Amino acid sequence: MDYLRKVQHKDYIFDNVHVYFLNYLNIPLFYFYSRDLWASIEYSAIIKFIKKRNLRFDYIHAHYTWPSGVVAAKLKKDINVPLIITEHTSETFMKAIRNKDSQFVKAWEISDSIIRVRRGDISLFHDVGISLDKIRNVTNGYDSNKFYPMDMSICRTKLGLPPDTKIILNVANLYSTVKGHEYLITAMSEVVNQRKNSLCIIIGEGKLHDHLVKLVDELGMKDYIKLVGSKNHDEIPQWINSCDLFVLPSLNEGNPTVMFECLGCGKPFIGTKVGGVPEIIVTEDYGLLCEPARSKELAENILLGLNHNWDSDLIKEYSSQFSWSSIAENIYKVYSQINSNNNCCH
Template structure:
């Protein structure tokens, strides 16, 4: 397969320095996939004006045999509701121009997310006559597309050559919209062993400036939507701190909800035991994972939840919710606990149990290895083979 070239289309992709980390899991997957291709071309279109909103610059770069492009295109927020076909037209036109200008030749297109990448990939398939694989990562968007029978999604799923879904429980739902199940494959997301592995907890705390004598609860995730359930973790902390005083909770991540969540913390009088530390460099996240005693994922919905695997790869137990993705990962109470979503009382109770339990950290790390990228990419390559590449 090393004589083949792969084109990857992703709605977002990290910059060269990983300071912009949206869809970092796609980059980590590419880092392993590159060993199996002569060239990988990653295209992540960026709408004009988006760099100002993101407070970053997206510049083309290369690493090894991977070539990353951020072509700029015209877009309007109203297109999402009133002009989706026009939105896809502009992206398709921009990517085609890039392909022609750079004289790119590829044998397969792998699109991450059906909207928009997969929809654009189907347009490119019509012109370049190569197979298309679509990985659907979303949770709420996917469910809505199936329930409402969204035409753009169904057309893309029917015209692509294979679909990868990161949540096993959703496979049968494709049949509800007329997509044959023999083209749908379950392949979970993965984690990078290069970054996420066990380190000395106290050394990590020292580097991060964390107290050595506290029990540390950690959450890592964007603060862009209520779906991540941060408010319930803060509510749970009110109950936890009424039981014991040696607890600190750190929430790592940035987004529009940060001010609202800080206000909730102040109103609850929890400033001393809950710290929102903002976005941190991706290379720093393993330190946080190793510094904690328990990782908490209070999401209302998740398609998979990579962060919980990253925590487990460091030997840390997880308390998560029945959110769609976590119950496919936390398959045993040897690795953590599951609670009902939006239930701060139950969340607090299980966190307290987790803090008191003697965990077999080696067993947790061993289980997490099932999701290392080398293993996951092996499954992706099997899908590529199924479509003739």
């Protein structure tokens, strides 16, 4: 698949973490017709690499159940070390629960611990026969070394943005309607009726780009909504620090990383009551939420947000519990609990 996408990945080292990209046959049709074959091919590539490098490790930690967790469950049987699976998805997870997907359930049964990023989903594991004793809630997080408050005027100058305009920022891919861009664009047509000095910037690329540009034109919003394409992730902190409000009107979510990055920059989050978002935006000190697919309510919250005097220091202080260093401590506790349980059993 990477060959068809003309994407190249290179192994690298980050601090004490070694990252390897393995080559193996992967055809999109495998997901629909031969998932067992897909998992077996990936497993063979990984176990061959482990043996070749004579790698030794104490835990297997898979992010996402499919395919990583399924493959990791095979590895656990051979290598006999504890397995942790972090499940990040929203729609995929719910589909697996509804269908009692055998590959997901088997991987969860074999695992020693499961981390779910959304606390509200934990009880659902019981519906497929998984003991809730092995489920832990650890949210997603953000890199506090990159996402922190910066001078707005300096950031706007660097990015060529107007100094006196109220800027509403959205960062999300344009591949699926699930991110709610149409509702944001429609909401902005309401916002500018009351706040002409408003500008909505949408960062992201995908197949919906042309459709959204057409919608902006049809609503006569070209002066108020700019689709600026994708940006390097290293630039995103400047964009967030340039905005007055960050808006993510998703129809469905797990635990969006960009929400934590927004809070890390001390910016208020305007979003929807989906997924794990209400578990993070717990008071109006940090942002405002409405039901999904409600352009009018979204517009009202954007206007309220633009008129509100937000406490950036308070938002930043709150976000510290979601920094990757804090999240790492919580994950370490999961590892320690597994060790404790194993010691009790021996």
